[in-house]
Amino acid sequence: xxxxxxxxxxxxxxxxAQDRLVTADEPLAELQLACGGDLPGVLAVPELLVLVRQxxxxxLRIAREFAAHDGDDRIxxxxxxxxxxxxxxxxxxxxxxxxxxxxxxxxxxSEFAEQLxxxxxxSAEASGRLDAAQRxxxxxxxxxxxxxxxxxxxxEPGRTWTDYVTLQDVAHRQPLHWRLLDGSHCTxxxxxxxxxxxxxxxxxxxxxxxxxxxLLVPEEPLSGIHSTQDxxxxxxxxxxxxxxxxxxxxxRQPIARIIANxxxxxxxxxxxxxxxxxxxxxxxxxxxxxxSGMLDDLADLEVVETPGFSTAREKVDLADAxxxxxxxxxxxxxxxxxxxxxxxxxxxxxxRAEFRRVLQILLNLIGNAIAYSPDNSRVTVRTxxxxxxxxxxxxxxxxxxxxxxxAARIFDKFERLGRxxxxxxxxxxxxxxxxxxxxxxxxxxxxxxxxxxxxxxLFRLDLPTFPAR
Amino acid sequence: xxxxxxxxSGELTSVERLLKEELARGDRSLRGVAPVLAxxxxxxxxxxxxxxxxxxVRGMLEHLSRQLLAAERAEVLGSTAHGEGDPxxxxxxxxDRLGSDHVVLGHAYVLAMESHLAERLERRASLxxxxxxxxxxxxxxxxxxxxxxxxxxxxxxxxxxxxxxxMDMPLAExxxxxxxxxxxxxxxxxxxxxxGAVPKGxxxxxxxxxxxxxxxxxxxxxxxxxxxxxxxxxxxLEHAGLALFASALAAVSRQPRDNAVIACxxxxxxxxxxxxxxxxxxxxAIERQFLLLEPGIRVPEVIGQLAPDRAQAILARSxxxxxxxxx
Numbered sequence: 001x002x003x004x005x006x007x008x009x010x011x012x013x014x015x016x017a018q019d020r021l022v023t024a025d026e027p028l029a030e031l032q033l034a035c036g037g038d039l040p041g042v043l044a045v046p047e048l049l050v051l052v053r054q055x056x057x058x059x060l061r062i063a064r065e066f067a068a069h070d071g072d073d074r075i076x077x078x079x080x081x082x083x084x085x086x087x088x089x090x091x092x093x094x095x096x097x098x099x100x101x102x103x104x105x106x107x108x109x110s111e112f113a114e115q116l117x118x119x120x121x122x123s124a125e126a127s128g129r130l131d132a133a134q135r136x137x138x139x140x141x142x143x144x145x146x147x148x149x150x151x152x153x154x155x156e157p158g159r160t161w162t163d164y165v166t167l168q169d170v171a172h173r174q175p176l177h178w179r180l181l182d183g184s185h186c187t188x189x190x191x192x193x194x195x196x197x198x199x200x201x202x203x204x205x206x207x208x209x210x211x212x213x214x215l216l217v218p219e220e221p222l223s224g225i226h227s228t229q230d231x232x233x234x235x236x237x238x239x240x241x242x243x244x245x246x247x248x249x250x251x252r253q254p255i256a257r258i259i260a261n262x263x264x265x266x267x268x269x270x271x272x273x274x275x276x277x278x279x280x281x282x283x284x285x286x287x288x289x290x291x292s293g294m295l296d297d298l299a300d301l302e303v304v305e306t307p308g309f310s311t312a313r314e315k316v317d318l319a320d321a322x323x324x325x326x327x328x329x330x331x332x333x334x335x336x337x338x339x340x341x342x343x344x345x346x347x348x349x350x351x352r353a354e355f356r357r358v359l360q361i362l363l364n365l366i367g368n369a370i371a372y373s374p375d376n377s378r379v380t381v382r383t384x385x386x387x388x389x390x391x392x393x394x395x396x397x398x399x400x401x402x403x404x405x406x407a408a409r410i411f412d413k414f415e416r417l418g419r420x421x422x423x424x425x426x427x428x429x430x431x432x433x434x435x436x437x438x439x440x441x442x443x444x445x446x447x448x449x450x451x452x453x454x455x456x457x458l459f460r461l462d463l464p465t466f467p468a469r
Numbered sequence: 470x471x472x473x474x475x476x477x478s479g480e481l482t483s484v485e486r487l488l489k490e491e492l493a494r495g496d497r498s499l500r501g502v503a504p505v506l507a508x509x510x511x512x513x514x515x516x517x518x519x520x521x522x523x524x525x526v527r528g529m530l531e532h533l534s535r536q537l538l539a540a541e542r543a544e545v546l547g548s549t550a551h552g553e554g555d556p557x558x559x560x561x562x563x564x565d566r567l568g569s570d571h572v573v574l575g576h577a578y579v580l581a582m583e584s585h586l587a588e589r590l591e592r593r594a595s596l597x598x599x600x601x602x603x604x605x606x607x608x609x610x611x612x613x614x615x616x617x618x619x620x621x622x623x624x625x626x627x628x629x630x631x632x633x634x635x636m637d638m639p640l641a642e643x644x645x646x647x648x649x650x651x652x653x654x655x656x657x658x659x660x661x662x663x664x665g666a667v668p669k670g671x672x673x674x675x676x677x678x679x680x681x682x683x684x685x686x687x688x689x690x691x692x693x694x695x696x697x698x699x700x701x702x703x704x705x706l707e708h709a710g711l712a713l714f715a716s717a718l719a720a721v722s723r724q725p726r727d728n729a730v731i732a733c734x735x736x737x738x739x740x741x742x743x744x745x746x747x748x749x750x751x752x753x754a755i756e757r758q759f760l761l762l763e764p765g766i767r768v769p770e771v772i773g774q775l776a777p778d779r780a781q782a783i784l785a786r787s788x789x790x791x792x793x794x795x796x
Contacts, residue, residue, distance in 0.1 A: 008614040008695055054645075062645045063682030065694055065720060078694040080682040098694045 010077065010099030014084075015052050016091040019043050027099050029467055033313050033352070034070035039467045048079060052092050055081035073101045120198045124215035126150070126188075130199070131211050134160045134178065139214070143222060148190030161214060164189070165197075169249060178212060185219075194219040248299045255295070259288035297427040300360075301413075304434040311354040311438045315466045318351055318358070318383045318393045319343040325362035326381070329370060337376040340366070349383035349391045351463035353439040358463070361432040361443065362393070365459045368428065369397035372457070394460040402457045407447040432461075440464050525581040526574070527564070528636025533573075534563035536640050537655045537667075544671035566658045567651065576647050577638060579727040584633035586733050587711045594707065594761055599627045601710025603703060607692065615695055622692050625685035626712050640675060642684045652676075686726060689716035704748060706761055722747035724784055735763045740787065742772055746780035 013024035021032055021043045029039050037044025043052060047066040055062045063080045080095040121127075126146035128139030135158055141150040152164050162176075165186040182199040196217045201209030265273065265281035303309060319342070326333075326340045333340050343349075351358065362381075369379040377398040384392040402410060409415050411433045414426040429443070436443040441463040538555040567573050587598040600623060607619035632639060643651060652672060659667040681687045693700050693716045703709040703717030711733065719729035722744040732740040741762070745755045752773035759768050 008618065008691075058645055058649055060645045060648060060676060061680040061682065063680075063684075063687040063691065065690060076694070078691050082680075097691060098697065100697050102698075 008097040009095060011096045013094040013096075014091060015043060015094060017056075019049060019052050019056070019091075021094075022091070024094075028094070028096060030315075031068060031070050031075060033467075035068070048094065051079050051081050052094060055083050055092055056090065059083050059085070076100045076102065117198070117200055120196075120215050120217050121213075124198070124217045126195075126216040128214045129202075129211060130161055130214045132208060134162070134181075134199075134212065136161050136164070136214070137211070143191075143218065145191035145193060145222060146188060146216065149188045149216075152189055161197075165195070165216075168194075178209070186216075188216070193222065248295055251295055252292070255288055255292045259285050259292065262288060294427075297431065300431045301427050304431055304438065309438055311357050311435070313352050313439075314355060316351045316353045316355045316358050316463075318349040318391060318463075319345070321355065321358045321362055322366075322381045322383070322393060325359055325366050328363060329366050332367070333370050333379070336370065336373075338370055338373055339378045341378055341380040343381060343383045343393075349385065349393070350466035351391045351441075352466045353441065353463050357435045357439060358461075361435055361461055362395070364428045364432045365395040365461070368459075369395050369399070369457070372399040373397040374399065389465050390462050391465045392460055392462045394458060396456050396458045398456045402445055402447050404447045407445050410445055411443070436461055436463070519585075522578070522581045522585060525584070525633070525636050526577045527568075529577045529580065529638035530564040530567045530574075531560055532635075532637045533567055533640065533651060534560050537563060537651070540671045540675055541659075541667055544668040544674070562662075563655065563658050566654045570650055570654055573647055573650050573654070576643070576727060579730050580633070580638065582734060583711065583715065583730045584630065586730070587630070590706075590711060590762075596707065596710060598630050598711065599623070601708065601713060603705075603709040603713060607696075615692075618688065618692050618695060621683075622685070622688040622713075625688050629685050629712075641679055642686070644684075644686065645679075645681045648679055685712075686716070689713060690720060690726070693717045693720045701748070704745070704750065704754075704758070706758055718744050718748065721749070722784065723781060728784075728787075733762060735766065738763060738766050738768075740784070742768055743775075743780045743784050746772055746775050747777050747784055749777045 011025040011028035013028045014022045016022050019042060020040050021028075021037065022040045024032060024039060032039055032041070032044050035044040035046075043049040045068045047068045051062065051064055051066060061080070061082045063078065065076070066079045067074060067076045069075065077099045078097040080097065082093040082095070084091055084093055125143035126139060126141045126149060129137040131137055136153050139150055139153050141147050149164055162181070165188055167181075168185040168187065178199045178201065181197060184197050186195050186197055187193075188195055196219060198213075198215035198217060200213040200215065202212060203210035262281045262285035266278045266285060268278060323342055326342055330340065366379060366381065373379060379398075380394075380396045382394050382396075384394065411429050413430045415430070433443040441461060444460050444462070446458040446460070535555060538559060542555070584598070587596075590596040591598055604619055604623055604626075608616055608623065610616045610619065628639075629642070632642075640648065640651065652675075656667055656672075682691060689712060692713070693703060696703065696717075700717045700720060703713050704721065706714045709717060711730075715729045715733065716726055718732070719726040722729070724744065724747075728740070729744060731737055732744050738759070741759075742755060745758065750758075752768065752770050755772060756768045759766055
């Protein structure tokens, strides 16, 4: 019946006179960060902030139940708030008992779907009615960039809605079952934005619907209205995610097909073939892989250059991230006889960062190290303990190293240091550095001249440490 | 109306006004007599207001008042002044002032009702008002922290039953908001007496010794919270006992505990049914609980079709002002 063991007291924290959480045990610190707060920083859990303020204004020890939400789960517990009078600065001691985490209780599936429909109805910027054959009966645009659609429909009324918009990812032609089209993406004539289509059946769903509510929900706000505050990135403000959301999905499949077919030819799966032809096929596959990698890099580039790009703040074990990156690149290292020297299992170095971004940076660094190291050499990855609230991880190779002059521009966009046929896009390190900075970190390189033993490149990723208990 | 010509007629009009106001006040209290009297005669014993409850509420307000005056006396005269009684007029004045605060009055009423209901359950279903089977299980828990909390709750509950018999209401047992209301009443009466504010040291000492989490209601809700999802088990009145049951019902149906207590009175069957439904109980389970609490009341089957969050929304809209705590 009772679900929590050990002791009832789960976390203790101290707040100051401005309700800033000064110190906190781990669960509380994690919740504070998950709610978007800092440590130390103003208590970011609204439910707890109310209690602390209340106790402080009443100057009484209070004890109340509280429930909060950390983005994934519902957290419930029992909070006891004890104001600390006098010279301690009028803050409070916060004791949380019975810390419990429950997966967010979802309402019934149908109720949930209803809520989603309600959200879409509220946020649609163009809407209308379709008849049973999905022909547009009426449409009204609420956004200026949907007016052209409205005009097009009034010029040539009575056609199916798919004739007026350009569907993405849907290669089929009408007539299509409405369930296949509900939720699909499209672009509208005269609109730069991406739109999501909702078809909500009218009348009985089990039999053929008598018609549809037709909603067009934009995926992003109309640019020019909202981004004026990002003055430093004004050039990028009109940034539409062309590559990531439009080009990549369209190009990925054909490129994958090119690579797959080229590999089939190269390995002669379809029958005997002359040697030269398999070599050509190998080249085609390699070029396809380059294109594919390039596309990923460009999509990433576009993401990191979007104004307001931010990363999550979670606990990242750097040694663990390094081991995972090494696991992914192990085959490539083995193929060249390169030894990956990784940090020890128990070298716990906790950073506050986003795990997949750290992994991405490490994949880039270790991948580069493998690519530019001589065969049968060693790539060394080490974590470094925090000093002044920072932790770091370094990647060193035994390759030719980086000169002072190269180090100065190695993180530039499209910088390839004079190499032009090794398949790189010249974006990897640039993206890695942008990612590092987005996580309040820094990516640096030590040049050949300043390394004692005079050889190999040494890259170092510094990150803020995860606040310990 | 003409201006009063002389000073004498000026005094006359003010006397006249005074008498008129006094008469109006008399009218108001007379108007109140009939409905209250009718209510008390109508269904003695089962009424929301019985003379036993009125007496208990009066006793509790007096006890509050005595504690405050004792604290004041101790501060002014030092600890030697214990045992010496306070003038009855002073006790009455403060008790009257406390009784005029509807929130304080409401809470006293709910406590009186809680012990009244507990006594009735003891008579009718031999339900121990202090130690219920669930509390016993919790005391025997293999987790020392829970066992300790349950033990403390048992002690607090036993003190509560005892103090209810004596018609007492210890200051430390008040919810924090009420504690402050009581302090405010105290200050206003002290100022009215013309002896200046209550001594700061007395207020400070009372505030320092206050800990909501150590009060009976605080301990009960901590215990319910410690049970986690097991708190649903506390919705079995016979198993949990009224005190724990009310706290659990309040927690799961997200309403003030005072409302949950009042819901157990037979005239509040709809409130109770809604609270059960808000807690997610189905029609059969609700029926079973009613059988114990109010055997005469039939629960309509359709209650099972009301969505729990709907039930909660309806509850939240109810205007239980007398017992409404802003929490």
